[in-house]
Amino acid sequence: xxxxxxxxxxxxxxxxxxxxxxxxxxxxxxxxxxxxxxxxxxxxxxxxxxxxxxxxxxxxxxxxxxxxxxxxxxxxxxxxxxxxxxxxxxxxxxxxxxxxxxxxxxxxxxxxxxxxxxxxxxxxxxxxxxxxxxxxxxxxxxxxxxxxxxxxxxxxxxxxxxxxxxxxxxxxxxxxxxxxxxxxxxxxxxxxxxxxxxxxxxxxxxxxxxxxxxxxxxxxxxxxxxxxxxxxxxxxxxxxxxxxxxxxxxxxxxxxxxxxxxxxxxxxxxxxxxxxxxxxx
Amino acid sequence: xxxxxxxxxxxxxxxxxxxxxxxxxxxxxxxxxxxxxxxxxxxxxxxxxxxxxxxxxxxxxxxxxxxxxxxxxxxxxxxxxxxxxxxxxxxxxxxxxxxxxxxxxxxxxxxxxxxxxxxxxxxxxxxxxxxxxxxxxxxxxxxxxxxxxxxxxxxxxxxxxxxxxxxxxxxxxxxxxxxxxxxxxxxxxxxxxxxxxxxxxxxxxxxxxxxxxxxxxxxxxxxxxxxxxxxxxxxxxxxxxxxxxxxxxxxxxxxxxxxxxxxxxxxxxxxxxxxxxxxxxxxxxxxxxxxxxxxxxxxxxxxxxxxxxxxxxxxxxxxxxxxxx
Numbered sequence: 175x176x177x178x179x180x181x182x183x184x185x186x187x188x189x190x191x192x193x194x195x196x197x198x199x200x201x202x203x204x205x206x207x208x209x210x211x212x213x214x215x216x217x218x219x220x221x222x223x224x225x226x227x228x229x230x231x232x233x234x235x236x237x238x239x240x241x242x243x244x245x246x247x248x249x250x251x252x253x254x255x256x257x258x259x260x261x262x263x264x265x266x267x268x269x270x271x272x273x274x275x276x277x278x279x280x281x282x283x284x285x286x287x288x289x290x291x292x293x294x295x296x297x298x299x300x301x302x303x304x305x306x307x308x309x310x311x312x313x314x315x316x317x318x319x320x321x322x323x324x325x326x327x328x329x330x331x332x333x334x335x336x337x338x339x340x341x342x343x344x345x346x347x348x349x350x351x352x353x354x355x356x357x358x359x360x361x362x363x364x365x366x367x368x369x370x371x372x373x374x375x376x377x378x379x380x381x382x383x384x385x386x387x388x389x390x391x392x393x394x395x396x397x398x399x400x401x402x403x404x405x406x407x408x409x410x411x412x413x414x415x416x417x418x419x420x421x422x423x424x425x426x427x428x429x430x431x432x433x434x435x436x437x438x439x440x441x442x443x444x445x446x447x448x449x450x451x452x453x454x455x
Numbered sequence: 456x457x458x459x460x461x462x463x464x465x466x467x468x469x470x471x472x473x474x475x476x477x478x479x480x481x482x483x484x485x486x487x488x489x490x491x492x493x494x495x496x497x498x499x500x501x502x503x504x505x506x507x508x509x510x511x512x513x514x515x516x517x518x519x520x521x522x523x524x525x526x527x528x529x530x531x532x533x534x535x536x537x538x539x540x541x542x543x544x545x546x547x548x549x550x551x552x553x554x555x556x557x558x559x560x561x562x563x564x565x566x567x568x569x570x571x572x573x574x575x576x577x578x579x580x581x582x583x584x585x586x587x588x589x590x591x592x593x594x595x596x597x598x599x600x601x602x603x604x605x606x607x608x609x610x611x612x613x614x615x616x617x618x619x620x621x622x623x624x625x626x627x628x629x630x631x632x633x634x635x636x637x638x639x640x641x642x643x644x645x646x647x648x649x650x651x652x653x654x655x656x657x658x659x660x661x662x663x664x665x666x667x668x669x670x671x672x673x674x675x676x677x678x679x680x681x682x683x684x685x686x687x688x689x690x691x692x693x694x695x696x697x698x699x700x701x702x703x704x705x706x707x708x709x710x711x712x713x714x715x716x717x718x719x720x721x722x723x724x725x726x727x728x729x730x731x732x733x734x735x736x737x738x739x740x741x742x743x744x745x746x747x748x749x750x751x752x753x754x755x756x757x758x759x760x761x762x763x764x765x766x767x768x769x770x771x772x773x774x775x776x777x778x779x780x
Contacts, residue, residue: 292473294470295470295473295474295477296477298470298473298474298738298741298742299474299477299478299734299737299738300696300697300699300700300737300738300741301700302700302701302703302704303700303703303718303733303734303737306703306718306719306722307478307481307482307722307730307734308481310481310482310485310722311481311482311484311485311486313486383596387598387599390598390600391598391599391600391704394600394704395703395704395707395719396723397722407598407600410600410601410604414604417604417607417608417612418612421608421612424601424604424605424608425605425608428597428598428601428604428605431598431601432593432596432597432598432601435596435597435598436592436593436596439592439595439596440592443592
């Protein structure tokens with residue numbers, strides 16, 4: 175009962191922000207597109223046909239076709255699977271690893287210095303560089319790309335989680351829980367984490383936007399997903415050769431990335447305003 | 456203050472050693488043997504061994520790591536596998552290019568960001584405010600590489616005003632890379648300026664300044680902006696790091712021969728000595744920039760000075776933690 179009322183309270187506050195609601199709708203739409211890609215796409219993502227190469231956007235091919243005669247719309251639809259799954263899973267990886275390290279660092283003062291100094295070392299390397307090195311070491315594939323993007327933002331999450339756990343740890347209810355004999359892990363999982371989760375959710379939403387951009391940038395540079403997979407960054411990179419004649423091949427995939435990232439940013443801002451009013455400045 | 460700066464400078468040494476260990480370890484486990492890549496698959500074992508000795512990539516993990524670290528302490532970043540020249544020399548030439556572009560970009564970003572941030576905060580909840588914040592949100596959401604390509608499309612393909620690639624022949628070649636990098640940072644700086652200014656403008660001392668009859672712009676620039684500067688400077692510091700990383704993509708798009716392009720080419724050619732050098736250089740530069748930002752704090756807000764002078768290096772407030780992005 176209580177949980178329901180809290181959720182509806184959050185939703186009531188979220189709903190007031192019209193931009194955020196539109197952003198959420200766009201995200202839901204993209205998730206549906208990704209899930210029903212087979213049904214929605216008029217062609218397969220790798221249906222090559224030289225006879226219909228390089229057709230500019232028209233009625234039959236709303237976004238045109240590329241140099242191998244593949245329908246750009248269909249490739250975009252299938253491509254949404256990559257961008258969304260990279261966004262979700264990469265951030266999932268960094269939340270899990272960063273969250274774990276952050277909780278440990280905040281809860282066990284002896285380990286705090288060691289863990290956070292290591293995180294500082296990783297923070298000294300720009301995220302994009304670290305991701306590039308990791309993906310080179312692991313070899314380029316969808317999973318490795320997610321892993322690289324996720325691991326490279328682990329330190330950021332470790333910091334966020336550590337800060338909020340440190341703040342929560344001093345509260346009375348934690349002391350009360352310890353007084354009735356709860357163990358460390360019970361306190362962490364049942365008392366501290368639920369109370370510091372809101373800043374984590376906000377950070378995760380915004381980080382998802384960043385992860386999608388980094389992953390497509392890596393694919394664009396040739397470190398990520400390889401042809402013929404229809405990842406948006408890779409599509410951009412392939413279309414770039416024809417920018418002088420077939421500009422739509424570069425414009426359209428970039429627009430798709432931008433719309434998704436924009437939606438995530440708006441939703442993230444909206445969530446921050448309603449989940450964590452202190453951060454709203 | 457001097458003591459604090461020296462402490463921070465010394466702290467950079469272990470950071471660089473740590474970064475070297477991390478990058479070396481990641482690259483050590485990368486597939487592909489640089490020796491066979493350079494000499495071809497049919498190379499004799501003797502030739503491969505000779506090549507490895509020449510490039511300093513023979514021996515076990517620990518031997519190689521030790522050699523790399525010793526070289527680092529002597530200021531030697533190793534030899535590029537491709538060109539067989541010292542990595543450091545290659546980097547110095549390229550860093551000038553990257554530095555030039557990044558410096559102009561951050562200047563552009565700061566000017567645009569602070570200007571529109573102030574306008575947006577002063578005109579809160581008007582059309583101008585929503586226009587500016589909307590544009591900033593777009594600026595953040597636009598992938599930098601796509602923005603670069605769109606600039607090429609508009610200014611070189613359609614209008615024919617600016618050359619699409621290259622560097623050093625004319626100032627025109629700098630315009631698009633600088634815009635591509637700068638606009639992105641200006642969006643972040645603008646958002647921080649806006650929120651920081653909004654907070655400060657509600658303070659009592661602003662009302663006092665207005666009440667004593669000071670001119671409007673004097674109040675805004677001298678009383679409000681100066682007090683709003685701390686988060687703005689923090690974000691500018693973070694943006695400097697983002698810029699250095701962003702230059703990788705931008706340089707690749709505009710074929711500018713800077714550190715970023717060198718890094719991408721080296722990674723593709725498995726020239727790990729060069730990769731390591733690039734990462735180290737970027738980490739070093741960001742560490743120095745962070746230090747400069749921290750010193751600037753004390754000029755903006757003298758209260759910070761006493762804090763630094765008493766604090767130990769380890770217990771300083773971490774800048775990243777209070778980023779309001």
